Amino acid sequence: MVITVIALVALQQPLDSAYTAKIRELTTEPRFNTELTDHLPTDPRVPSPLKVLGYVPGTVGRLSYVADITRYFRALDEASPRVKVFDLGTSDGGRPMIIAAIADSATITQLEHYRDITAALADPRRLAADTAQRLIAAGKPIYYLTGSIHSPETGSPEMLMELAYRLAVEDTPFIRQIRDSVITLITPVTEVDGRDRMVDVYRYRKANKNNGPGLIYWGKYTAHDNNRDGIVMSQVLTRTMMKAFFDWHPTVLHDLHESVPFLYTSPVRAPTIASSTRSSSANGMSSRSRRSRR
Numbered sequence: 001m002v003i004t005v006i007a008l009v010a011l012q013q014p015l016d017s018a019y020t021a022k023i024r025e026l027t028t029e030p031r032f033n034t035e036l037t038d039h040l041p042t043d044p045r046v047p048s049p050l051k052v053l054g055y056v057p058g059t060v061g062r063l064s065y066v067a068d069i070t071r072y073f074r075a076l077d078e079a080s081p082r083v084k085v086f087d088l089g090t091s092d093g094g095r096p097m098i099i100a101a102i103a104d105s106a107t108i109t110q111l112e113h114y115r116d117i118t119a120a121l122a123d124p125r126r127l128a129a130d131t132a133q134r135l136i137a138a139g140k141p142i143y144y145l146t147g148s149i150h151s152p153e154t155g156s157p158e159m160l161m162e163l164a165y166r167l168a169v170e171d172t173p174f175i176r177q178i179r180d181s182v183i184t185l186i187t188p189v190t191e192v193d194g195r196d197r198m199v200d201v202y203r204y205r206k207a208n209k210n211n212g213p214g215l216i217y218w219g220k221y222t223a224h225d226n227n228r229d230g231i232v233m234s235q236v237l238t239r240t241m242m243k244a245f246f247d248w249h250p251t252v253l254h255d256l257h258e259s260v261p262f263l264y265t266s267p268v269r270a271p272t273i274a275s276s277t278r279s280s281s282a283n284g285m286s287s288r289s290r291r292s293r294r
Helices: 002-012 017-026 049-053 066-079 111-121 129-138 155-169 173-181 192-207 224-230 236-248
Strands: 083-090 096-102 142-147 183-187 252-256
Touching: 017 049, 049 066, 049 155, 066 083, 066 096, 066 155, 066 192, 083 236, 096 155, 096 236, 111 129, 111 236, 142 155, 142 236, 155 173, 155 183, 155 252, 183 236, 224 236
Parallel strands: 142 183, 142 252
Antiparallel strands: 083 096, 096 183
16 A cells, blocks of 8 residues: 555656656566666656766666766756765775765754764763653754775665665655665765776777776775774774764665675574675676665
């Protein structure tokens, strides 16, 4: 029943016919999609990724550089009162790192107020129980999405551009409830230096019959283990992301990690990751059917 209502309301909002056609063309089977993502609404004031980039994120054979991803999020900021982009700093390679906040326009104008509330709630030692309850009632949960902590994990930066657009534009009750109730934060690329190297390698290999170098170093000093750097904080990107965490105190931090194409649960010990198995994204593939759309 809920799905039916969502679908009917979605039909009442004008669709971006060109973008919707591309979604259906690029998704190899309908079962890889849902009624939430098999179409794209249109808004004459807010540009879709297709309008800014010239292609739909997830197009087979296309990967976006950090500059293009950042350019799209800044275009959303300029066009929509529901989006605000903040600079986090620059990487070792001088590339910008950003965080985008998405919510209803009234919440966006009061972001500092909500940040103060979450900061106060982050340390219960300083709060009386009644004060905490008042802050909880007045505040809003913050859901922080981060993409591409490992540069061969190519899908999340593409997906997050489209998700940001949907959250800013779509007028279904489901999306409106998210905007009204939650502050969504997005850092589309964590490993910005490695992301651009990954795109370079992918394009080179694509142009040379899959012959070419592999990706040795992702950042200036780090290969695969940049996420383990949380232990020693030696990398600029690690320190930048940690600062963002403590600036916002998100209720949920959701890293869109593309480690393996399935969940592996051992029958004799705690759940673990089959780290020797890599997803198709490690080869630079960007097919909508090969990654989770949302």
